Amino acid sequence: MKNTVFFLLLFVFMNLSYAQDIRPCYFDQFINEDSLEEAERQIQEGINKFQSDQRNTDSAKVIPVVVHVIHNGGSENISEAQIQSQIQILNEDFGKFENTNGDGNGVDTNVRFFLANLNPDGKCTNGIVRVRSSLTNHQSYQRPLLKELSFWDNSRYLNIYIVKSINGNVAGYASFPGGPPDEDGVVVQHNYFGNIGSANGFFGRTLTHEVGHWLGVYHTFNNSCGIDVCYDGDNVCDTPPAFEPNYSCVTLNTCSNDIPDLNDQKENYMDYTPGACKNMFTEGQKMRMQSTLNFIRTEIWTDENLINTGYDSIYITPDICPVIADFVTLTKDVCIGNSVNFSDISLNDGTIWQWQFPGGTPSSSNEQNPLVNYESIGSYDVILIISNTITTDTLIKENYINVSAPGVGDNLPYNENFDSGLYPPIDISINNPDGTITWQLDSLAFTSSNYSMSINNLENTNYGTVDEIVLPKLDFSSNTGNLLFMSFKWAYARSDPSYSDELLVLLSFNCGNSYTQVFYRSGSGLVTGPTQTTPFIPDSTQWKDAFIILNNFKTESFVEVKIVNVTDGGNKLYIDDLYIGNGDDLVAMENVFTDNLRYAIYPNPVLDQLNLELILEESQMISTKLINALGKVVVNNYPQNFVTGKHLITFSTSKLPQGLYFLILETEGNYNIRKVVVQH
Ligand SMILES: [Zn+2]
Numbered sequence: 001m002k003n004t005v006f007f008l009l010l011f012v013f014m015n016l017s018y019a020q021d022i023r024p025c026y027f028d029q030f031i032n033e034d035s036l037e038e039a040e041r042q043i044q045e046g047i048n049k050f051q052s053d054q055r056n057t058d059s060a061k062v063i064p065v066v067v068h069v070i071h072n073g074g075s076e077n078i079s080e081a082q083i084q085s086q087i088q089i090l091n092e093d094f095g096k097f098e099n100t101n102g103d104g105n106g107v108d109t110n111v112r113f114f115l116a117n118l119n120p121d122g123k124c125t126n127g128i129v130r131v132r133s134s135l136t137n138h139q140s141y142q143r144p145l146l147k148e149l150s151f152w153d154n155s156r157y158l159n160i161y162i163v164k165s166i167n168g169n170v171a172g173y174a175s176f177p178g179g180p181p182d183e184d185g186v187v188v189q190h191n192y193f194g195n196i197g198s199a200n201g202f203f204g205r206t207l208t209h210e211v212g213h214w215l216g217v218y219h220t221f222n223n224s225c226g227i228d229v230c231y232d233g234d235n236v237c238d239t240p241p242a243f244e245p246n247y248s249c250v251t252l253n254t255c256s257n258d259i260p261d262l263n264d265q266k267e268n269y270m271d272y273t274p275g276a277c278k279n280m281f282t283e284g285q286k287m288r289m290q291s292t293l294n295f296i297r298t299e300i301w302t303d304e305n306l307i308n309t310g311y312d313s314i315y316i317t318p319d320i321c322p323v324i325a326d327f328v329t330l331t332k333d334v335c336i337g338n339s340v341n342f343s344d345i346s347l348n349d350g351t352i353w354q355w356q357f358p359g360g361t362p363s364s365s366n367e368q369n370p371l372v373n374y375e376s377i378g379s380y381d382v383i384l385i386i387s388n389t390i391t392t393d394t395l396i397k398e399n400y401i402n403v404s405a406p407g408v409g410d411n412l413p414y415n416e417n418f419d420s421g422l423y424p425p426i427d428i429s430i431n432n433p434d435g436t437i438t439w440q441l442d443s444l445a446f447t448s449s450n451y452s453m454s455i456n457n458l459e460n461t462n463y464g465t466v467d468e469i470v471l472p473k474l475d476f477s478s479n480t481g482n483l484l485f486m487s488f489k490w491a492y493a494r495s496d497p498s499y500s501d502e503l504l505v506l507l508s509f510n511c512g513n514s515y516t517q518v519f520y521r522s523g524s525g526l527v528t529g530p531t532q533t534t535p536f537i538p539d540s541t542q543w544k545d546a547f548i549i550l551n552n553f554k555t556e557s558f559v560e561v562k563i564v565n566v567t568d569g570g571n572k573l574y575i576d577d578l579y580i581g582n583g584d585d586l587v588a589m590e591n592v593f594t595d596n597l598r599y600a601i602y603p604n605p606v607l608d609q610l611n612l613e614l615i616l617e618e619s620q621m622i623s624t625k626l627i628n629a630l631g632k633v634v635v636n637n638y639p640q641n642f643v644t645g646k647h648l649i650t651f652s653t654s655k656l657p658q659g660l661y662f663l664i665l666e667t668e669g670n671y672n673i674r675k676v677v678v679q680h
Pocket of ligand 1: 024025026027209210213219
C-alpha cells in the first residue's frame, strides 16, 4: 500500500499537475503496522455486528477535542477564533449540516466534536494549550517529542497539534485507531487549519480528512484499483476505487473494476482533491467510524466522559476560566553548566509570570519562557506563579531539575567491531523508543571477523521512528595528534527505489541536552547494494566507508556519540568497524596504489602547487578536499565523473599558510587520506 501511494505521489509531482508543492497527507507514512491488523479486524467485526443491530450507530457520538498549538511566536500561533472556525467546519462536514459546504451527497456520520471545557484534572479550560517550542518545525521522527510537550489522555480527548511545518511541506497526518498512545492524534500545519486567520487552503478539509483516518477510514485511492471493491482498497463498498490520488476537481474515472463503473468520488473527503469540491463521507465510511468508536475508541464519547470534559449541553461555562499554572521542559536531567529551556503551558491566558529557580541562574524571571543555567550539582524545585488581572495560580514541581557532574569520558582511541558477540556490546546502549524492531548483532555479514550490527527496516515498519546505537561517553580532548576523526563501514540496500531509510551520526557535548549532526545519508547516498524486497545481505564489495572529521570538537571532554537509524520501511542497514581517534597514524606521507585506484601526490612537502595524479581502470565519481589541521576545508572540489585513464588534478598552495594539511580523495565508497606539508 505504502509503495503504491508514494510512487503515485512522485508520479503526480513529476507531471506538475498539482499546483502547490505540498503533500496533502502523510497518513501512509505513519501507519503503525504492528497494531493495524488487529484494528482492522475489530473494525470489520464491528461492522458485521451492526448489520444485525443498528442501535449503536443511530445517535450522535460527541468527541472532546484539545488543540495543542506548538509555535515559535509567529503566525502559527493561531487565534482561538481560527481554532473555533475549524471545529465548526469539522461538525458541518461530519454532520452534513444543511446549507453548509458539508451538505453534499453523503451521509451524516453521527460524529460531532467540541473543544473541551474541562481539562484532565476537571478544571475549566477553553481546550487550547499553547507551547512555545522549536519543535514547531516538525520532523516526523520527532513525533513522540510533541507528546512530551503536551498530551491529554487519548482515551478521553482527541489530541490535535498545530505546527508551523511538517517535514517541510506536508499539510497533515493522523494516527490510525489502535496504535500506541504516544503516537495517537492528529498533526496539522497551521495554514491548513480552519478558514480564517493564517488559513490559506483546503477550506479546513485537511482536518476533516485526518480525523477520518483517526476514526479508521482509509484514502479512497488506497491500494489503487485493488481487486475487490468491498474487501480491498479502502475496504468500503460504496466508495468507487481510484487508481491514484486526484488533485483537481476534474471528473475522472481511473478504475473500471467496479460494477456499475462509477467515476472517482472527487467529492469524498478521503481523496486529495481541493477542499472546494469535497463534501461527503459515504455510509460505508460512516460504518467504519462508528465501528471504531464502538469497539476501539470506546471511552471517549461516553456520557461519563462528556460530563468530565464539560460538554456544552451538560456544563455551564463560567464567564472566565481561572488561570492554571503549568510548564514543561524537554529534559529534566542536565550536567553542570547546562541551560534548560522552560516552556510555559499554563491554561487560560495568563499575562504575568513569576518564576523561581532555586539553584539556577537567573534565580527568578518574569519572562514567559525563560532560559536557566545550572552550575551546581543537586535536585532543584521550580516554582511558577501565573496570573492575569483577575486570577492567579501557583505550581511547585519539587526536585524537578537534576544536575549531575558531567564526568570524564573514556580516552581515545575508541574501537568497536562488535566481534565480542555481546549484546548490547560493552558500554554501548541501544535506544529503542517504540519497543519494536531495533539494532541487533548480525553474523550474516561483517567486515571484521564475526559480527556487525544491523537493523531490519523491512520489518521495522513503524515509519519515522528512531533506533539509536549510543556509544560510551568519550573524551575527545585525550586525542593526540593533528587529525581527530570517526570512521565506520556501512552497507544498505533499498526495497523500493522511491523511498529510503536514513542514517545519522549525532554528537552531544551537554549530556544529551542538544545534538549536533555530523553525518547524514539517505536515498542514493546511503545505498551500497541493489534494490531488493528480500533481506539485503552485503558481500565484501558492498560496504562503504564513512569518514567524519571531528577536529572542530577536539577540546570536548564528555561527548555522547549516537548512530541513528530512522526507518522508512526500506531494507537492512549494517554498521561495522567503528573507530574514533587520531587519524595521523593511519595517514602516510607516502603514495599508495590499490587495485582499482592508483594515485600519487607530489611534491610533498609542497611550495605553491600540489599535484594529484590518478590512474583509473574504470570511470568513477571522485571528489577531493584539502583541509587544514583544524579540520577546516580550504579547497573543495565537488564530485565529478572521471573517465578511465590518467588524470592530473592540481591544487594551488601558494596562498596557504605553512603547516600540515590533509588531502582527502573520495571515490565511490572509499576515502583516501594523505598528509601534505606546505612549506614556503
Ligand atoms: Zn490522508
